[in-house]
Amino acid sequence: MKILFQGDSITDAGRDRSDYHNLGEGYPFYAAQYIKEDNPDIDFEFINLGISGNQTKDLVDRLQSDFIDIQPDIVSILIGINDTWHRALLRKWLSNDVFEANYRKILSEIKEKTNAKIIMLEPFLLYAPDKEFFRKDLNPKIDIIRKLAKEFADFYIPLDGLFASASIGIEDLHWSEDGVHPNANGAEFIGDIYADVIKLIIEEAGSHE
Numbered sequence: 001m002k003i004l005f006q007g008d009s010i011t012d013a014g015r016d017r018s019d020y021h022n023l024g025e026g027y028p029f030y031a032a033q034y035i036k037e038d039n040p041d042i043d044f045e046f047i048n049l050g051i052s053g054n055q056t057k058d059l060v061d062r063l064q065s066d067f068i069d070i071q072p073d074i075v076s077i078l079i080g081i082n083d084t085w086h087r088a089l090l091r092k093w094l095s096n097d098v099f100e101a102n103y104r105k106i107l108s109e110i111k112e113k114t115n116a117k118i119i120m121l122e123p124f125l126l127y128a129p130d131k132e133f134f135r136k137d138l139n140p141k142i143d144i145i146r147k148l149a150k151e152f153a154d155f156y157i158p159l160d161g162l163f164a165s166a167s168i169g170i171e172d173l174h175w176s177e178d179g180v181h182p183n184a185n186g187a188e189f190i191g192d193i194y195a196d197v198i199k200l201i202i203e204e205a206g207s208h209e
Contacts, residue, residue: 002045003035003198004072004116006059007079010181011050023048026182030191035198042202047072055082055094056102063106068113074201075116076194077106078159080123080145081180084137093137100144107152117201120145120153121190124160127172128179155197159190 005011005028013026023029023046032046049066051058056079059067067075080103083094110116122142125134142160149156163175166189175186182190 001042001074001202002047002070002072003032004067004070004075005031005046005048005050006067006075006077007050007121008054008082009050009052010081011048011078012052013050013187015048015050017051020047020049021045024050025184025187026050027187027190027194030188031194031198032191034192034195038195038199039202050078053082053086054079055086056080056099056106059106060102063109067106067110071114072116074119074198075110075114076119076121078121078123079103079106080141081125081138083141084123084134085131085180087137088131088134091133096140096144099141100148103145103148107148111152117154118152119155119157119194119197120149121157121194122146122159122161124163126163126176126179126186127167128176131179155200157190157193157197159193162193163189 010026011028013024013028015024016022023032028046028048035044047070059079083099087093107118110118122145123138125131125138167175175189176182
């Protein structure tokens with residue numbers, strides 16, 4: 001079973017880009033560990049092609065080489081925070097129509113040109129007073145992603161909501177120092193949830209055999 005992790009720096013997480021099997025230090029690393037522990041009889045190939053700084057437009061540019069040519073069994077996408085962050089200084093936000101068109105292009109091509117199950121992960125913003133104004137742009141884009149997930153995703157991981165729930169009663173910086181990039185706690189949190197979704201996919205596949 002070939003699992004492809006796609007996204008930005010949260011997925012990249014310091015991976016060795018000369019070896020796409022290198023998972024870095026983020027949630028793909030933790031997810032792979034949990035997935036292998038849960039399914040010792042399955043041979044997995046884990047591929048991480050997340051690239052720090054990427055936005056939806058960059059994934060569109062990489063569709064052929066880094067999605068379709070890979071032909072994964074499962075592809076996950078965590079993208080969107082940079083579409084907001086890279087325009088935050090001047091508050092010149094990317095239009096929601098362009099954002100939706102970019103993301104829709106990615107999902108449509110995957111659906112049409114691969115047989116992959118699609119896992120969509122929601123972009124999130126944790127406690128970060130200097131970035132609270134991101135919400136003006138990020139929240140509508142999360143709504144767009146949720147709408148697209150209903151149309152294209154096999155599974156959806158609502159990380160913004162899940163982190164909000166998991167942040168009650170703990171220190172502000174428990175999951176992330178800057179509100180965007182998970183630390184080890186945050187990466188493991190995502191990885192654990194991710195592995196649970198893979199378990200569901202495997203169970204579903206088994207029930208159809």
